[in-house]
Amino acid sequence: MSPAPRLPPAARALRAGDRRVLARLITETENDLPRARAVLRAIYPLTGRARIVGLTGPLGVGKSSLINALLLHLRQRGRRVAVVAVDPSSPFSGGSVLGDRIRFDTASEDPHVYVRSMASRGHTGGLARTTREVVRLLEAAGFDLVLVETVGSGQVDVEVREIATTSVVVLVPHLGDEVQTLKAGLFEIADVFCVNKADLPGADRARRDLSELAALGAPASGWRPPVVATSTSDGTGIPELWEAIEAHERYLDESGRRLAEERRRLTNEVVTLAEERFRTHLARDRSLARRIAPVLARRIDPETAARRWWAEIQRRR
């Protein structure tokens, strides 16, 4: 508890639970402003213990409604919960309509729930570039449980694995045959499968197919993703879904995987951030025009140009 006095004032207000400061810092983080940078640096040692549950899955499978049902369930158990819901930005105008909040009817007056909508702002992979940092702010503000809803525009938003401690892949019956689920993505990221809209015909079949496939997948890690059927219209399966998530979190602790997973995530994060800087640096290099000219003239191919450039950079070091 001793690092508190050395935190910048905004970080102290954040720790004290000032929601207005939290809201502002999230905006500043999204916009890459210096105060948020300083706060994120200062609070980083205080983070890393929260349970971060990612919900991903194609458009229209009911991710938001599922989060709403989970919120209700968790609040009955007295848990404080934050939600980050990501929606896509228009590639044309840059604008977006963030509409997940509509489904969170439990959130509107409960002081132990915090909901924030984020636009993806051109970032691909189902999250915004700063979603991870926003989750850290929420953790520093005292939310030890954060639910993250991905964009869900394409097939599966694999990037959720880079921030979530437990990733839930949400599907519905008749989304496609089992071959679809064999496609890359799904099984690599799912810690828990959820077949939502289980009141629809075909739900049993979908659940069986997924369970069989989950059993086939070689669980090198020792965790076999359970398949839970849910229906948000009557609350079927919500306690079971939460239990499956908790079971995975327990598994992470008991198996020692939690640290290994955190190491993997942080390695990727640092590499990605370094890569971003490197890319900017390269794009601003004054030699760029000179390097592109022979490629444009079809004298050397792009791969050769890149290899020579890289060799020069290494020699210069």
Add this chain to the structure above:
Amino acid sequence: MAPRKKQAPIRVLIAKPGLDGHDRGAKVVARALRDAGMEVIYAGLRQTPEAIVRAAMEEDVDLIGVSILSGAHMALVPRILTLLREERGGRIPVFLGGIIPDEDARRLRKLGVREIFGPGASLEEIVTSARRLAGRAS
């Protein structure tokens, strides 16, 4: 810092308090603001003033657009303005859309509503004043 130098998008909450279910206007406005590059948090139908103010604070919006077609604007809008002040969000500008009689419009403006758009307002007009209210007049 990371290579993002574009101006931060305006964040706007579009909410529809009260009991009427006519949200077409609100949706059309939400879309127009999106197409103008804004991030629109669409709060949906039948929101209480408390829920609207709560959403505005959590989402840290630059402005709030409220659509009311039920005739209950004199009950709902002042309540929203009061709650905003209590929540230290009194500086977030509020604009209103709906069928508002002149007399009511005058009173609401006096209470702090910054703009009121009737059925004849063009989307262009709404987008322009949204930018101005958010302090980003072009």
